[in-house]
Amino acid sequence: MRIVGEQVEIAYEKTKVFYADRAKKYDPEHPYISTMYQDNHPEIAEERNQIEIAKILPLLQLDSHSRVLDIGCGVGRWADAISQEIDAYLGCDFSEELISISKQRNKKSNFTFACVSAPQIEEFYHKNQIPPATHVIISGVMMYLNDRDVKQVFQALDGLTQDHAVVYLREPMGLSDRLTLKEFYSEELQHEYNTIYRTKEEYLAMLTENAPAFTICEHGLMFDNAVLNNRKETAQFYFILRKNLGMK
DSSP: OEEESOOOOOOHHHHHHHHHHHHHTOOTTSTTHHHHOOTTOHHHHHHHHHHHHHHHHHHHOOOTTOEEEEETOTTTHHHHHOOSOOSEEEEEESOHHHHHHHHHHOOOTTEEEEEOOGGGHHHHHHHTTOOOEEEEEEESOGGGSOHHHHHHHHHHHHHHEEEEEEEEEEEEEESSSOEEEEEEEETTTTEEEEEEEOBHHHHHHHHHHHOTTEEEEEEEESOOOTTTSOOSSEEEEEEEEEETTTOO
């Protein structure tokens, strides 16, 4: 079903099945299509990745003291991108299959991966006494969460991070209306698909209400190329946020 404008919930178990099947199609030659799709045009996924990394990585300003939390890490795309020396990286994903691939692909001693869903990460941090993050990456994750869990993740950011932490959020968003695909069969993916494309205005409202400690420092369209933005109703937007920006 294609549901325009209404707030309806999607079933997480169906998304787990979807990603378990995506993991079976993992291709070492084109690793990122597992989570960026474009199965028939892997060059689009690879170019999107290159552009995103080139645009965002300098904005993160990582250094040897950085502790990175990657929420929804998939096969470790951002772990691949971080080549400079940092203190620690933790990639979390709710898919056991994708985490297994991440662990096989990334062997850096200070890079770890855990099978944890986004709403459970704050509890995971406290239980394992993990130091607060200096940087959080959330790339293409919220589209698979219902509103209550998106709000919970935004609320948890304060407890997960230290002062002046940087958060990078990138999601495909509805250009004019909220669009939900619920138990929708995708010919492109050859699979039933469940996702929520919220509008940019919805995300702005959710961030303002649920992450008040964070200031939006930059936001915009990720790709300005019609080939890379090859969807009629949605486009990839990003936000850069900083915590307690005015504090010394």
